[in-house]
Amino acid sequence: MAVKRFPVTLTINGQKIVREVEPRMLLVHFLRDELNLTGTHVGCDTSQCGACTILFNNKAVKSCTVLTAQADGADIVTVEGLEQMEAGKLHPVQQAFREKHGLQCGFCTPGAMMLAADIISQHEPLTEDSIRHQLEGLLCRCTGYENIVRAVQHAAEIAHEHQTSEEAAQASGG
Ligand code: FES
Numbered sequence: 001m002a003v004k005r006f007p008v009t010l011t012i013n014g015q016k017i018v019r020e021v022e023p024r025m026l027l028v029h030f031l032r033d034e035l036n037l038t039g040t041h042v043g044c045d046t047s048q049c050g051a052c053t054i055l056f057n058n059k060a061v062k063s064c065t066v067l068t069a070q071a072d073g074a075d076i077v078t079v080e081g082l083e084q085m086e087a088g089k090l091h092p093v094q095q096a097f098r099e100k101h102g103l104q105c106g107f108c109t110p111g112a113m114m115l116a117a118d119i120i121s122q123h124e125p126l127t128e129d130s131i132r133h134q135l136e137g138l139l140c141r142c143t144g145y146e147n148i149v150r151a152v153q154h155a156a157e158i159a160h161e162h163q164t165s166e167e168a169a170q171a172s173g174g
């Protein structure tokens with residue numbers, strides 16, 4: 001008997017996507033297998049590693065923990081969409097991970113960057129401890145986390161600089 005499929009409509013990286021999906025299809029598999037957005041990685045089958053993290057309605061979510069059917073109507077950003085959030089420029093998180101060498105093998109990096117994007121979007125004062133606390137749920141076997149923590153801190157600084165210069169440009173009518 002054919003498996004019943006469910007219609008879903010999602011916005012992914014700014015693009016409206018309409019599909020029919022099997023009820024048990026995980027969002028991470030939908031992104032990778034149906035949309036070829038393979039930047040979102042699968043690192044475990046126990047919801048622990050965080051390699052599959054995306055932004056789901058602006059919050060970092062492990063996409064292996066969500067059924068695609070549950071995501072109907074959601075606004076999703078994957079690692080491929082980070083640049084679009086900055087109108088074609090490197091996102092502060094991308095720039096910071098590059099400048100602070102926040103990666104080695106790169107396997108955890110898409111998830112780490114999406115988690116970082118969520119952390120800096122909260123505009124909360126960040127300390128090393130608070131960053132480490134918020135990075136819980138991300139497993140990185142290479143870096144020892146030191147440079148990831150530095151990258152998150154640096155990304156927050158870059159985002160703040162961008163915001164300050166935009167405000168200055170607006171105030172001067174630019
Ligand atoms: S693949 Fe989602 S948490 Fe590991």
Ligand code: FES
Nearest residue numbers: 104105108140142
């Ligand atoms: S850089 Fe290799 S797992 Fe994080």
